[in-house]
Amino acid sequence: MDQDIGLTLDAGPAGETKNIVPSPYPLFNFHTDEIEQSYQHLKTLGYKIESEIVEFEDFAFFTISDPDGNIIMICNG
Numbered sequence: 760m761d762q763d764i765g766l767t768l769d770a771g772p773a774g775e776t777k778n779i780v781p782s783p784y785p786l787f788n789f790h791t792d793e794i795e796q797s798y799q800h801l802k803t804l805g806y807k808i809e810s811e812i813v814e815f816e817d818f819a820f821f822t823i824s825d826p827d828g829n830i831i832m833i834c835n836g
Contacts, residue, residue, distance in 0.1 A: 787832075788834050789831065791835055798821055
């Protein structure tokens with residue numbers, strides 16, 4: 760897959776009460792070419808860092824929680 764990939768967050772059917780429960784693990788991730796700069800930028804913006812940068816030979820990631828408590832992974836590789 761050598762192209763852009765979209766992400767749609769669907770609120771579900773109108774008029775229905777939704778029981779939204781944040782996921783305790785990442786359901787998706789955002790890619791970055793600059794993991795350390797992304798970490799520092801999100802920290803500066805005040806996001807809660809859930810895990811420090813974890814590094815492997817060809818892959819690194821960290822997780823944050825969004826304002827609703829969902830866990831989001833930021834990764835490279």
